[in-house]
Amino acid sequence: MxxxxxxxxxxxxxxxxxxxxxxxxxxxxxxxxxxEEAQFGEVPVLWYLSGLTCTHENAMTKAGAQAxxxxxxxxxxxxxxxxxxxGVANDEAYDLGQGxxxxxxxxxxxxxxxxxxxxxxxxxxxxxxxxNFALDMDRQSITGHSxxxxxxxxxxxxxxxxxxxxxxxxxxxxxxxxxxxKKQLSAYLGDSGWDKHDATLLMQEVGFDGPVLIDQGxxxxxxxxxxxxxxxxxMAARRQEGTFRMQKGYDHSYFFISTFMEDHVAFHAEALHS
Amino acid sequence: MxxxxxxxxxxxxxxxxxxxxxxxxxxxxxxxxxxEEAQFGEVPVLWYLSGLTCTHENAMTKAGAQAxxxxxxxxxxxxxxxxxxxGVANDEAYDLGQGxxxxxxxxxxxxxxxxxxxxxxxxxxxxxxxxNFALDMDRQSITGHSxxxxxxxxxxxxxxxxxxxxxxxxxxxxxxxxxxxKKQLSAYLGDSGWDKHDATLLMQEVGFDGPVLIDQGxxxxxxxxxxxxxxxxxMAARRQEGTFRMQKGYDHSYFFISTFMEDHVAFHAEALHS
Numbered sequence: 186m187x188x189x190x191x192x193x194x195x196x197x198x199x200x201x202x203x204x205x206x207x208x209x210x211x212x213x214x215x216x217x218x219x220x221e222e223a224q225f226g227e228v229p230v231l232w233y234l235s236g237l238t239c240t241h242e243n244a245m246t247k248a249g250a251q252a253x254x255x256x257x258x259x260x261x262x263x264x265x266x267x268x269x270x271x272g273v274a275n276d277e278a279y280d281l282g283q284g285x286x287x288x289x290x291x292x293x294x295x296x297x298x299x300x301x302x303x304x305x306x307x308x309x310x311x312x313x314x315x316x317n318f319a320l321d322m323d324r325q326s327i328t329g330h331s332x333x334x335x336x337x338x339x340x341x342x343x344x345x346x347x348x349x350x351x352x353x354x355x356x357x358x359x360x361x362x363x364x365x366x367k368k369q370l371s372a373y374l375g376d377s378g379w380d381k382h383d384a385t386l387l388m389q390e391v392g393f394d395g396p397v398l399i400d401q402g403x404x405x406x407x408x409x410x411x412x413x414x415x416x417x418x419x420m421a422a423r424r425q426e427g428t429f430r431m432q433k434g435y436d437h438s439y440f441f442i443s444t445f446m447e448d449h450v451a452f453h454a455e456a457l458h459s
Numbered sequence: 460m461x462x463x464x465x466x467x468x469x470x471x472x473x474x475x476x477x478x479x480x481x482x483x484x485x486x487x488x489x490x491x492x493x494x495e496e497a498q499f500g501e502v503p504v505l506w507y508l509s510g511l512t513c514t515h516e517n518a519m520t521k522a523g524a525q526a527x528x529x530x531x532x533x534x535x536x537x538x539x540x541x542x543x544x545x546g547v548a549n550d551e552a553y554d555l556g557q558g559x560x561x562x563x564x565x566x567x568x569x570x571x572x573x574x575x576x577x578x579x580x581x582x583x584x585x586x587x588x589x590x591n592f593a594l595d596m597d598r599q600s601i602t603g604h605s606x607x608x609x610x611x612x613x614x615x616x617x618x619x620x621x622x623x624x625x626x627x628x629x630x631x632x633x634x635x636x637x638x639x640x641k642k643q644l645s646a647y648l649g650d651s652g653w654d655k656h657d658a659t660l661l662m663q664e665v666g667f668d669g670p671v672l673i674d675q676g677x678x679x680x681x682x683x684x685x686x687x688x689x690x691x692x693x694m695a696a697r698r699q700e701g702t703f704r705m706q707k708g709y710d711h712s713y714f715f716i717s718t719f720m721e722d723h724v725a726f727h728a729e730a731l732h733s
Contacts, residue, residue, distance in 0.1 A: 193678065252718075436466055440473050443526065444467075
């Protein structure tokens with residue numbers, strides 16, 4: 186593992202690290218914020234999964250999460266959204282290939298050799314983090330934005346017991362029924378294995394054993410693709426512990442995310458510190 | 460004036476606007492955050508001047524200032540750092556020409572026709588803002604980073620009575636004695652008129668009629684170019700009302716700025732709301 190950069194930030198350290206990923210068969214880069222408390226012992230971990238076109242860097246610089254994570258004594262992990270580099274398959278569209286891994290293990294060519302993002306986030310990166318940093322991997326929570334909200338919800342429900350709480354900002358909530366989903370699931374998975382990568386279907390089938398928080402901007406330009414109503418309905422039908430908030434006037438941008446980040450970090454802190 | 464974008468943010472609006480600048484003889488773009496209170500009446504204004512290579516966008520997306528400005532009911536202005544576009548002189552170096560206006564009125568060719576950033580920030584943009592937005596231009600304060608910290612300090616001391624408070628993050632504090640300064644002042648101004656563009660010399664000569672707050676990272680990679688010791692010494696020698704803080708371990712990045720932004724906004728709010 187190589188240190189790309191480390192900057193002091195809110196009393197802790199915002200680091201960027203690169204490592205050879207076995208799951209993705211390429212070098213992968215991630216951001217990790219460690220609060221000051223990590224100098225004295227292990228701290229709990231909040232994952233932030235990013236959306237289409239993002240790298241590890243977008244949320245790390247724009248979401249304003251470090252202020253609140255420092256206040257709560259929580260680490261933040263910012264993984265990349267896909268494998269990258271020469272020799273890694275790609276597509277000209279912004280919503281397929283590099284920057285658009287969709288948090289699945291691809292079974293189809295040309296994606297299968299590198300696009301194993303589920304395994305990367307669920308297994309390889311947590312193991313690497315636990316070995317190299319002062320993180321308490323028994324206390325993890327997860328959040329994300331858009332495609333990353335989809336990733337957070339599907340990982341949380343797909344890995345029971347792993348995460349204490351899950352939240353999402355404007356998640357792709359029902360990808361099996363959306364053009365943000367059908368295209369990518371077809372390309373990466375072919376005809377099968379879609380259901381476990383749809384937060385609404387998972388909410389209907391299994392739900393989440395802990396609290397859920399969803400924020401959705403009411404003026405989001407992608408509402409038709411995100412389908413928040415499907416997830417909200419499924420949460421209510423299941424009697425899922427959780428909160429779904431429609432935030433009037435907010436769009437899909439980091440200005441929306443940063444506005445409600447304090448709430449999300451506090452929400453996860455309550456689960457992580459209890 | 461043209462609206463480039465408006466995003467709801469912390470209950471207010473983060474806008475980006477473009478207008479034909481008379482001072483700079485080109486189109487200029489700026490960011491403006493209006494807190495929710497601006498819907499009901501005029502709000503005070505905090506200027507944020509950015510550093511070398513930045514546009515209006517960097518601080519607007521990375522400094523995390525909107526959270527605190529919203530809390531305090533203060534507007535934030537994010538001007539660009541220079542004129543731009545085809546027909547505007549430039550230099551291959553990152554620290555001269557476009558992105559490096561240094562907040563002076565250039566008198567030398569090829570810069571003089573467009574590089575009139577002092578007039579733009581001191582006169583043209585405030586007039587435009589006062590006409591078009593719910594801003595109380597009798598309550599203004601100013602801050603900035605690096606070259607923008609230089610701009611904030613020189614404008615504050617050069618325009619007595621204009622600003623109620625001034626702060627800076629890692630300002631270029633003594634440009635007449637630094638390679639961040641001598642090069643640009645020579646290019647833009649020739650041999651004369653340097654003194655009113657040096658915060659340390661201004662602090663020695665006139666000082667500031669109000670409180671001053673300076674934050675400087677102790678691990679800043681540009682300490683030799685910034686010369687904080689000159690400004691700190693001048694502040695103490697003058698008995699200037701103010702605070703100079705050397706922040707151990709912090710560098711020159713936005714991770715440093717965002718860490719202390721809450722303090723700066725609160726500092727200015729006290730002056731603006733009193």
